[in-house]
Amino acid sequence: xxxxxxxxxxxxxxxxxxxxxxxWVIEKVLYWWTTDYVITRxxxxxxxxxxxxFVLKRGHIAIDFQKLKEKMSDDFIDYKNRQTIRLETSNxxxxxxxxxxxxxxxxxxxxxxx
Amino acid sequence: MYYxxxxxxxxxxxxxxxxxxxxxxxxxxxxxxQRIVNxxxxxxxxxxxxxxxxxxxxxTPVPHLxxxxxxxxxxxxxxxxxxTALHIFVMTLRCNQNCIYCQASSRDSSLKGCDMxxxxxxxxxxxxxxxxxxxxxxxxxxxxxxLVSDLIQKGIMxxxxxxxxxxxxxxxxxxxxxxxxxxxxxxxCKQFNVVFSTSLDGPEFLHNHNRGKTDSxxxxxxxxxxxxxxxxxDKVSALMTTSEDSLRYPCEIVDAYRENxxxxxxxxSLNPYGLARENNDWPAYFDAFVEFYKQALExxxxxxxxxxxxxxxxxxxxxxxxxxxxxxxFVDLQTPAGIINGVVVYNxxxxxxxxxxxxxxxxxxxxxxxLGKITDKYEDLFxxxxxxxxxxxxxxxxxxxxxxxxxxxxxxxxxxxxYSTQGDAYGYRPSSSICKKNKAIIEYIFHLxxxxxxxxxxxxxxxxxxxx
Numbered sequence: 001x002x003x004x005x006x007x008x009x010x011x012x013x014x015x016x017x018x019x020x021x022x023x024w025v026i027e028k029v030l031y032w033w034t035t036d037y038v039i040t041r042x043x044x045x046x047x048x049x050x051x052x053x054f055v056l057k058r059g060h061i062a063i064d065f066q067k068l069k070e071k072m073s074d075d076f077i078d079y080k081n082r083q084t085i086r087l088e089t090s091n092x093x094x095x096x097x098x099x100x101x102x103x104x105x106x107x108x109x110x111x112x113x114x
Numbered sequence: 115m116y117y118x119x120x121x122x123x124x125x126x127x128x129x130x131x132x133x134x135x136x137x138x139x140x141x142x143x144x145x146x147x148q149r150i151v152n153x154x155x156x157x158x159x160x161x162x163x164x165x166x167x168x169x170x171x172x173x174t175p176v177p178h179l180x181x182x183x184x185x186x187x188x189x190x191x192x193x194x195x196x197x198t199a200l201h202i203f204v205m206t207l208r209c210n211q212n213c214i215y216c217q218a219s220s221r222d223s224s225l226k227g228c229d230m231x232x233x234x235x236x237x238x239x240x241x242x243x244x245x246x247x248x249x250x251x252x253x254x255x256x257x258x259x260x261l262v263s264d265l266i267q268k269g270i271m272x273x274x275x276x277x278x279x280x281x282x283x284x285x286x287x288x289x290x291x292x293x294x295x296x297x298x299x300x301x302x303c304k305q306f307n308v309v310f311s312t313s314l315d316g317p318e319f320l321h322n323h324n325r326g327k328t329d330s331x332x333x334x335x336x337x338x339x340x341x342x343x344x345x346x347x348d349k350v351s352a353l354m355t356t357s358e359d360s361l362r363y364p365c366e367i368v369d370a371y372r373e374n375x376x377x378x379x380x381x382x383s384l385n386p387y388g389l390a391r392e393n394n395d396w397p398a399y400f401d402a403f404v405e406f407y408k409q410a411l412e413x414x415x416x417x418x419x420x421x422x423x424x425x426x427x428x429x430x431x432x433x434x435x436x437x438x439x440x441x442x443x444f445v446d447l448q449t450p451a452g453i454i455n456g457v458v459v460y461n462x463x464x465x466x467x468x469x470x471x472x473x474x475x476x477x478x479x480x481x482x483x484x485l486g487k488i489t490d491k492y493e494d495l496f497x498x499x500x501x502x503x504x505x506x507x508x509x510x511x512x513x514x515x516x517x518x519x520x521x522x523x524x525x526x527x528x529x530x531x532x533y534s535t536q537g538d539a540y541g542y543r544p545s546s547s548i549c550k551k552n553k554a555i556i557e558y559i560f561h562l563x564x565x566x567x568x569x570x571x572x573x574x575x576x577x578x579x580x581x582x
Contacts, residue, residue: 031514035544078125081151082518089120092176096120096135099184100191 012054019048116171124520136186138168141564193441196247200457209257213325230462238460244492253287263299292337300344314352316367364410378425400547430577447526451508515543
């Protein structure tokens with residue numbers, strides 16, 4: 001997340017560089033805020049930037065802005081790490097599940113050379 | 115240089131809880147995941163060895179122990195091998211108690227048209243034996259199933275006859291309020307090793323209040339005594355339900371169980387079904403329940419430290435998932451979900467439902483989780499369109515909010531509860547009370563294992579090794 005700002009009417013805008021945080025990360029972060037906020041996303045003139053607006057839903061209690069800022073900052077970093085882990089390990093995970101649920105007879109023992 | 119292996123993590127305070135699909139976990143200082151991902155952990159560090167040994171990183175692109183890892187994953191999912199093991203038979207909706215929070219929408223004991231037809235019972239037993247599971251549990255529920263004890267006896271006799279050829283390990287459970295169990299039925303139960311599961315909500319004033327009665331407690335305690343005398347002390351277990359009033363009495367409830375000769379308790383929250391659905395503020399209830407749970411667990415830990423072995427069963431289930439490589443048979447904490455895979459319900463109305471909660475919804479004329487008629491073909495019921503639709507959303511590994519959760523292999527998917535509480539079987543985790551509750555409890559248990567290991571681990575190990 002590049003910047004976060006709260007306006008006088010209470011709505012919050014987050015500027016995100018999608019070359020750092022792609023759609024997968026952004027969607028995962030936003031998912032957990034959708035209970036309390038109406039969230040909209042807008043592309044900026046700078047190609048990789050997006051502005052994300054948070055407007056409090058009617059009847060919901062606003063979260064302290066400082067807390068929100070800290071939590072969202074952590075969320076972006078954590079989901080970025082989750083994405084790295086996911087992308088780097090997806091083949092191994094597929095292999096693991098395929099082996100785990102294959103019939104035992106189909107197991108092939110692999111000999112490794114160190 | 116090392117390679118990452120699949121894992122999840124959850125920040126909690128100044129720590130991060132790392133878990134993987136194999137059941138390993140590590141609790142590390144906040145920021146450790148960033149260091150791991152950035153390849154900043156050096157082989158000289160103790161953490162490097164821990165990460166390697168717990169399958170969070172590998173020194174080769176494909177881990178040498180991949181087959182070993184696959185075996186461990188298969189073991190954790192081995193509950194799927196037997197498919198449906200728990201078969202619930204709702205014999206009648208009639209009840210002689212009609213408690214105010216009844217989750218099963220029980221009816222007056224004199225009402226007609228609420229009992230299972232004998233022909234349906236026999237057909238349901240036939241369906242049960244189509245399940246490939248080596249272990250079959252035939253659980254009789256209601257209403258109050260002992261109101262039709264003759265029908266239960268016929269069901270068990272028929273199952274026994276079929277089992278002479280099938281040779282399965284049979285368990286028979288009668289879920290009864292124990293208020294009016296006849297001697298003749300108890301003689302029958304003794305013959306076939308039937309166990310009783312009953313309800314006890316805590317001390318007399320609370321139990322009676324929850325049930326809207328003045329004498330329910332005395333009757334239940336007398337009933338438990340009678341069943342114990344006939345079948346043996348270990349043949350009766352009790353379940354409590356935490357009503358809103360119960361939340362103020364964690365220690366008193368535990369003491370009521372101890373005073374009545376029980377050595378364990380299952381701290382169970384209310385389920386939003388049946389009459390209990392009328393509760394007005396579920397998020398507040400579940401927040402209060404977590405506090406109630408922590409207070410009761412602390413008290414139970416104190417008892418254990420004083421030398422009394424007393425188990426909190428929900429904690430023990432979660433601990434088995436955290437500390438052992440094996441799966442548990444508890445259908446609420448399974449992924450893929452317990453519905454159909456672990457449990458199925460043959461209802462008094464002649465239909466088959468995906469779970470106990472599914473038939474409770476049906477009492478409100480909601481048949482979303484009705485799989486078909488008892489007279490339908492096994493394949494159509496267990497592998498039919500409804501089962502296929504549910505299978506798309508019954509794994510925490512695949513659904514939004516759960517797929518990145520560090521507790522996905524400890525917790526479980528529950529489309530029926532999602533539907534019941536949120537109107538959508540897929541569910542929406544940010545506002546899910548059960549997600550919040552389970553996360554809070556699992557996190558608390560991890561916190562105990564991390565911060566108070568020396569104190570709690572011997573107790574926890576005795577619980578999961580069943581030292582009772």
